Amino acid sequence: MLLHEFLDRSNSRLPGKAALVCQGARVTYGELDARARALAASMAGRGVARGDRVVLFMDNSVELVVAIFATLRLGAVFVPVNPLTKRDKLTYILHDTEASAMVSSASLERQWAEPLAASASVRSCYIVGKSGCTDARCLPFPYAAGAPDVRDATTIDQDLAALIYTSGSTGDPKGVMLTHLNMVSASTSISTYLGLRESDVIGCALPLAFDYGLYQVLMAFQVGATVVLIESFTFPLAVMEGFARERITVFPGVPTMFAMLMDMAGLERVDLSTLRLVTNTAAALPEQHIARLRQRFPKATLFSMYGLTECKRVTYLPPDQLDTRPTSVGRGMPNEEVWLVDEAGRRLPNGSTGELVIRGSNVMRGYWRKPAETAQRLRPGPIPGEMVLYSGDVFRTDAEGWLYFVARKDDIIKSRGEKVSPREVENAIASLAGVREAAVVGVPDPVLGEAIKAYVVCNAGAHITERDVIRHCLARLESFMAPKQVEFVEELPVTDTGKVKKTALRAASQEKNVGADRIEGTAVPARELLRGR
């Protein structure tokens, strides 16, 4: 089974059914298929072939979904890039993937123009909307009807379907290599335990560059359901009203989104009575949020889940266990085996604490062109020749084997459900004139999970403000990576070997952090918490 056959199958069964509802348009499976044909035919004509990488730098849109399936039909590899990404990182990704094509929109030209100019590999750049770009490689996104169905017949499920970039502790983003088999397996396992069905309408406000968002579309197409795709969750009430009009039955979210909805005035007037499933992942939901979420959506079943891009999803908590063990992330999903190991890699019995290891067809093929990083995560499994995934996350199990998250083994920060590499932020801050050095830690935050806090040492005579640092970062990093707090210090605490003592910084920030206590104060609106310094 190949990933794009999800669309083929639903199109052959349900050509007139709405596959996507997006920006006021209702697009049927048949129309989506025709649009994917048009783009695939154009890309093939410009030389995009099996194994080529196609970077998709776009907001959630019909065109993004079309581009995913057009790329797959050619046996090429799609690389979804968060539209919040700035020039430097896009340049890095175009270079790292040696992409032969890019698809983007005129609204993002400010960010892609320079990276495109710097890229020697990109031969075609499809642009949605009217662009003033004079680069000869730019061409309008095709909409022509009646294009031939151009496909690569040699693709098999061992071929790469996608590269999804994730933050690494070294500061350089890593491309997670996922095959058709990886993605079909993950989609099948998840849609099975969720019990997704053809009549479902999924309300997706998560970016498709985030695998959690991407799989909403994949799973919907697998079962022939409908996705209501929203660009962003910036105006939550407007989003939820839109979802109510479409009578959504499934609402996937992350804790930051749920925190924004908790106390939102006006939400009680929105009729979400058709909602039957609410899912959470990316970070754990605090217990009191689980209780309030169930009050908000009394008819919906809540799934707490845990995963990582390297294998998509790992565990889910069966909803009937939510009252008994609300803080557990559950157990491995169908067609997957998970266990804990000690430092020496020995398998641990129930009731232990150790690193979580994952075995299954959903486990990635490694990090794109990063063999050393791959070797840290993928190690030999029980059967000769097979590789299993060392998650880098420490869990404990109770006597019955239910899993509870304990900590990460590296210093990656999880903010707003996204992984943030402290090194990447530190590098950005260090490039600001007048900064001598910087260290970044995550501090507890009731809405973001962890907020980014930067400790900055300035050169003598430099006058830099907190806002200068934040603005500088916003220009270079995705906005969720920009620090929320900046503290100027004379020097950074270091260990005997000269490494910055992050634990000391975290401890210092927690002493001062008043915001963290306010999670209990549920009367405080989410926006007050978001703003809280």
Added chain:
Amino acid sequence: MEQIESKVRQFLRENFFVDDSEELQEDMSFMQTHLIDSTGFVELIAFVEESFGIEVRDEEMLPENLDSIASLKRYVTRKLNGRVSA
């Protein structure tokens, strides 16, 4: 109206990454141009409340009130005249 616009432009220039805020056309969506994301809107709302002495209610947190210089001007003016209903 002019004063609202200049204050908003100054805020955008000082707080977000704008190459040149004069480039920002009045009806350009902050969200679609990626000038401001969800966290940024929270800051924008705080700024609007503080500088114009108004309260932005949850029900008023809508793109038609906040997502461009033109919509902010209309919204703040209506608020100051006491004529906003969500």
